[in-house]
Amino acid sequence: MQDTSSNQETSSSPQGFRQLFHRHKAGIGLGVLVLYIALLGLGTIGEIWEVEWILDLPLFRPPGKY
8 A cells, every 4th residue: 555645746835845844843843932932031031130132122122112
């Protein structure tokens, strides 16, 4: 019996990208989670101890402040 799922192509995304994503899905999710927690921690440190260089980063500026 042959596996025909590897031969099927979808019209919405390339087959190579889809296989790459499915192969590394756990690692990508973990990386995004670690990045989110690191940025959340950095912002919290900037707010609690009022570290100005952290609060002046474009990611942590309030909307409209240039």
